[in-house]
Amino acid sequence: MEDDDDCPPLAVELPPRVPSPPEQSPSDASPVGITVITGYLGAGKSTLVNYILNEQHGKRIAVILNEFGEEIGVERAMINEGQGGALIEEWVELANGCVCCSVKHSLVQALEQLVQRKDRMDHILLETTGLADPAPLVSVLWLDDQLESSIVLDSIITVIDAKNFRVQIDEHKNSSSFPEAFHQIAFADVVILNKIDLVEDSLEDLEKHIRDVNALVTVVRSVRCQVDLNEVFNRQAYGAKNSSHLQELLDYSKSVPPSRRHDNSISTLCIYEQDSVNLAKVESWLEDLLWEKKSIMDIYRCKGILYIHDSDQVHTLQGLSVLMSDFALMQAVREVYEVVPARKWSETESRMNKIVVIGRNLDINVLQDSFSGCKS
Numbered sequence: 001m002e003d004d005d006d007c008p009p010l011a012v013e014l015p016p017r018v019p020s021p022p023e024q025s026p027s028d029a030s031p032v033g034i035t036v037i038t039g040y041l042g043a044g045k046s047t048l049v050n051y052i053l054n055e056q057h058g059k060r061i062a063v064i065l066n067e068f069g070e071e072i073g074v075e076r077a078m079i080n081e082g083q084g085g086a087l088i089e090e091w092v093e094l095a096n097g098c099v100c101c102s103v104k105h106s107l108v109q110a111l112e113q114l115v116q117r118k119d120r121m122d123h124i125l126l127e128t129t130g131l132a133d134p135a136p137l138v139s140v141l142w143l144d145d146q147l148e149s150s151i152v153l154d155s156i157i158t159v160i161d162a163k164n165f166r167v168q169i170d171e172h173k174n175s176s177s178f179p180e181a182f183h184q185i186a187f188a189d190v191v192i193l194n195k196i197d198l199v200e201d202s203l204e205d206l207e208k209h210i211r212d213v214n215a216l217v218t219v220v221r222s223v224r225c226q227v228d229l230n231e232v233f234n235r236q237a238y239g240a241k242n243s244s245h246l247q248e249l250l251d252y253s254k255s256v257p258p259s260r261r262h263d264n265s266i267s268t269l270c271i272y273e274q275d276s277v278n279l280a281k282v283e284s285w286l287e288d289l290l291w292e293k294k295s296i297m298d299i300y301r302c303k304g305i306l307y308i309h310d311s312d313q314v315h316t317l318q319g320l321s322v323l324m325s326d327f328a329l330m331q332a333v334r335e336v337y338e339v340v341p342a343r344k345w346s347e348t349e350s351r352m353n354k355i356v357v358i359g360r361n362l363d364i365n366v367l368q369d370s371f372s373g374c375k376s
């Protein structure tokens, strides 16, 4: 375990600009949305950040970068703060390792610094290093008690280099491993399929590979990450109130036929159950699924709608699996899931449970049967 006291300061606090607005307590206003930008080395993450900062969208953006020790300043130097475009209110760099592995405290500290002045920003972008596994990071942003109500995880965007992805798919076609990029796709709410100017063959085929991994993801094609910014801001991918969007996604995923894949590939499956379920049983099922790992299945993420016995509310479910080793500095992050009432069932809709599961070695029979055990 690292000793935090020996570390250099991890977050750089900049002096306030003049005139300083009145300090605001984090609970004073609505939470600030945060978008996590992930993607393989060189995919175009900095290009996306620069594009967002320089577009005329009227939002004041704060950016958090994470880099490894010797690189400090490199990423920052590559970011163009924008002239007449978005205003960057704060810069915070995180040193001493990757956000996802060991610097949870400094990330929370950095975010706390930002939210102290959240009246001066509308949105936060967090650009991760290329090899980052987004899961632990997402769980910190999503569920950390210290940050609760100050920030809200808006979405995860994974930038993919279309040309490189094509090569990776071809290389892994006959092997039992899968491209690292697949892992980042599994956690994404939006995939930006970037550098399409460098690809001559079918983009549909690439999109199909992406959707085979994650049937819930929105795919946007781009050159130099020039995307419609409505795809970036206010997606509320983790919002409990976003049940109608979730419903659309679930209905969409139903229409995606399961394709033939290697047994160990990452894929999406959907569980359906008509009968109402018991909330406590569902929670214990989720804990088994996400934490205990009793089977060979590796669940990365799940999302769904629940029909809870004795409740007139549609409940939404979001779950995330994070390896214990990722939590060297964290405690009590055992159950990384959330089940919350979202809205009343309408008279016309048929009540049922639908859960999309994204993971590796998925077995629909095991998932379906074990969930059926939650019936009330």
Ligand SMILES: Nc1nc2c(ncn2[C@@H]2O[C@H](COP(=O)(O)OP(=O)(O)OP(=O)(O)O)[C@@H](O)[C@H]2O)c(=O)[nH]1
Pocket (backbone or CB within 6 Å): 039, 040, 041, 042, 043, 044, 045, 046, 047, 048, 129, 130, 194, 195, 196, 197, 198, 222, 223, 224, 225
């Ligand atoms: N041809 C082409 N080049 C692009 C496109 N998008 C980005 N690039 C270039 O690709 C290179 C890498 O882009 P970056 O934005 O630095 O990628 P990154 O993901 O931030 O890279 P790391 O920080 O090293 O992980 C740069 O030289 C960009 O100019 C694109 O759509 N087409």
